[in-house]
Amino acid sequence: MKAFLYSPYIPDHFGGGEKYLLDIALALSANPHNQVHLAISIRHELSLTKLKSIKQKYEQYFSYDLKNIKFVSTPLGSGSNFARKLLWTKNYDLGYYLTDGSLFFSLAKKNILHIQVPMKLDKSSFIERKKIKNWSTITTNSYFTKSIVEPSWNIKVTQVHQPMVEVNELMASTNLENKEKIILNVGRFFSQLHSKRQDILVTIFKRMYDQYKKDLHQWQLVLIGGIEDEKYANRVKKLAEGYPIRIINNATRPEVLEWYRRSSIYWHATGYRINELDEPHKVEHFGISTVEAMAAGNVPIVIAKGGQKEVIGDRLLDWSWLTQRECIKKTRQIIINDQLCHKLQKQAQQQSQKFSPQVFVNKLNELIRH
Secondary structure (H helix, E strand, C coil): CEEEEECCCCCCCCCHHHHHHHHHHHHHHCCCCCEEEEEEEHHHCCCHHHHHHHHHHHHHHHCCCCCCEEEEEECCCCCCCHHHHHHHHCCCCEEEEEECCCCCCCCCCEEEEEECCCCCCCCCCHHHHHHHHHCCEEEECCHHHHHHHHHHHCCCCCEECCCCCCHHHHHHCCCHHHCCCEEEEECCECCCCCCCCHHHHHHHHHHHHHHCCCCCCCCEEEEECCECCHHHHHHHHHHCCCCCEEEECCCCHHHHHHHHHHCCEEEECCCCCCCCCCCHHHCCCCCHHHHHHHHCCCEEEEECCCCHHHHHHHHHHHHCECCHHHHHHHHHHHHCCHHHHHHHHHHHHHHHHHHCHHHHHHHHHHHHHC
């Protein structure tokens, strides 16, 4: 089978959507009979050297071996004429498109459309309906995204295909007895769209520290993430001054994994004070970092918005929050009760199994056979 995978977000972004598409590519390339091409739009003025450089950057960022995946140029997403784009897709048995909301026609034998952002878009025009019909299989990254796009786009989602997390490796390399007094958050620093709201996490920690200084003896908040908005990142850094808060902006993937293993509690605040029905794009669409943290035995004290609710599951939903006061109260309960903390850490690890590589690959195979 010859397959192309395309996302207009590549090569400019290195987030959950890019990881998802690379995981699809790796799963497909595991079959030696498959040819897997990751397509980059020619609007980026590509050369063979630049394609190689893009590939190396993704390998380095995600610690992935992409040797069996070929990075190729495509007229998709460029100003090329309609016929050229269409004929390019005709060379493939499978087209896999991670959309930014835009659609195109594909002549691949099978076409799968993946929607990762819960966008409210008007897809009622004649041409948009024709384009949607071209994509025989439609997936979303979460049930939350599905609940938004189905009525808005007037479509039927074939299957929810949630991202994959190497949960077994994290569980196997984590010793719950060696956990430290660390509250962790992992996410890029930016203020637009679904901001990770590290500013809110710092504010909550400072309030909790001032109110329960004795209980929080030796506890620290660790924020890890690359900087996409320098002004916002500096504001968070200044807000954290004078408190046991550590900010790491240049951690490697192995270093991030080690912090997951060391920490005890995982915080997340994306979507704070956002109405998820009015502005669904501003809450967490799924929550890969939360799954990773849970697999490493962190108790998820996360905001009850968007995809986070399905990530933590029913048993841990009582430990989610909507207000700063709720977050402080529930976090303190975990901090002062070691037995409860240990129990919830094990439950978190069990819940993370729902997002294992095997579950991911099995669903992918179902999609291709569909």
